[in-house]
Amino acid sequence: MSSLALAVLLLLVLVTLLLAAGVAYAVHRYPALGVxxxxxxxxxxxxxxxxxxxxxx
Known part of the structure; x- marks a missing residue:
């Protein structure tokens, strides 16, 4: 893999983790949204x- 592909992959992983953490926090803050x-x-x-x-x- 080229270094550009690895950088894009790392960026996608970080964005996915950030999105998951944000959604988990929002649901934790407002329990009616789900577990x-x-x-x-x-x-x-x-x-x-x-x-x-x-x-x-």
């Missing part, structure tokens, strides 16, 4: 699926 870990895991799965589909093409 924090379940929502955070769902966001991570959605991001990984999206990245996988994009990288497959």
């Amino acid at each position: 924090p870990m379940t929502v955070a895991v769902a966001v991570v799965v959605l991001m990984v699926t999206t990245i996988g589909i994009i990288s497959a093409h």
Whole structure:
């Protein structure tokens, strides 16, 4: 892999973790939204699926 591809991959991982943490915090702050870990895991799965589909093409 080139260094550019590795940098993009690292950026995507960091954005995914940041998004999951933000969603988990929002759900933790407002419990009516759902269980924090379940929502955070769902966001991570959605991001990984999206990245996988994009990288497959």
